[in-house]
Amino acid sequence: MKRSSPSTVAARPGPARQDWRLLVFVFWVTSLVEGLGVSQIFALLPTSLRQMGVPEADRLAFVGLFSALLFVLGMPLVPLWGVWADKYSRKAVIVRSALVEAVVFAGVALSREPWQLALSVLLIGFQLGNTGVMLAGIRDVTPSRRLGTTIAIFGASGPIGFAVGPALAGILIDGLGWSLSSVFWTSAGLSVATGLLVGLGSREVRPEVIPTGRTLDLAFGAIRGVLSDPVVRRIFLIFGVAFLANQMIRPYLPVLVESLVGPGPGLASSIALVLGTAALVGALVSPMGGLLGDRIGFRPVLVAALAAGGAVVFLMPFVPGVGGLAGLAVILGMATSTVSAMVFGLLATEVPAARRSTTLNLVYLPLYAAGIAGPAVGAAVTSAGGVRALFLLASLVFLAGAAVILLRRRPGAGGLEDADELEPEPIPLGEA
Structure with missing residues (x-):
């Protein structure tokens, strides 16, 4: 007996009447607030653990392991959130994320023991899965000729949030004398506000095709569809390489800052300078990366961004002061934001409509x-060889990603090797 496919789709009932500019604004603010709160967890985690009395010999390992907890619960749930969003409501999935954020930040604010902090960080897994849903909604309402720049602008929201979060924390802690808990309570309130903004300030945008069938079948089918497409698979691989290098060092940037300025007054502001400035400049450059990708092609911009990231990360542990470290962090922020913009653009333009959402x-x-x-x-590398060894390894990961794109360019190979297949046609200057 022939079995019905879980990927059977129904046509979208009608065109969305959502103004694309308003939708981008609402989603942009939502993504910014999420980045703001999560960046404060990254920036203040080493300080929080020290204040909780974690021995210095264990603190570096705890920083890495606690940071990994952010994604342990989230990764298995991501395909389910996407299916539920397409089947039922994108708005509901995004609002869910904002409200869970508020619970997470409140839990961090209330934490007094390392295990309580670990549990609160673990709950972040239930708030993930909203960015892809927002990207899909933006893709469905934005005019094609503005898509690259619009996605790059949206992509800048997270880095700006990652800039504002540590900067705001530095002002509140070093400038106004607030406690760490008060900072996280503020982020919890902002998350509730973004949930209301999405719920009341945007309309539901349905996908071009609406999936039907059992949720688990659709979720596993979505994963199979992504992994079976050689173009998408290679794009995801490059994205994963860039993220791996960044996630290796991100939890330890505050530790690198602390090694330069020491604990105590001024540490929060120094962390804000390094993490916040880098993220802000990266966010401002991200739309320019989208424009470059539209005009000269995604592949050369990707290679340049990955190579720049590798060079900068190699130099970071050798700089003698916070100012130099902040300057290198700015270049790293530019590189990672550009990589994200290129990947979003590739996926939004190259994937067929039936699988795009x-x-x-x-x-x-x-x-x-x-x-x-x-x-x-x-955590493993710093425990064995220190922070400097970790940054050197992350540099090699960045450079390996750039080398793979360069070395695998050959005619007819498909995916990232086919420049003509993945790069957009140049846009004449008069049509921008």
């Missing part, structure tokens, strides 16, 4: 995989 829903699977592996590797 599903693929974009899963766009951060490489991040979640790297988010588990990267900090875990970081």
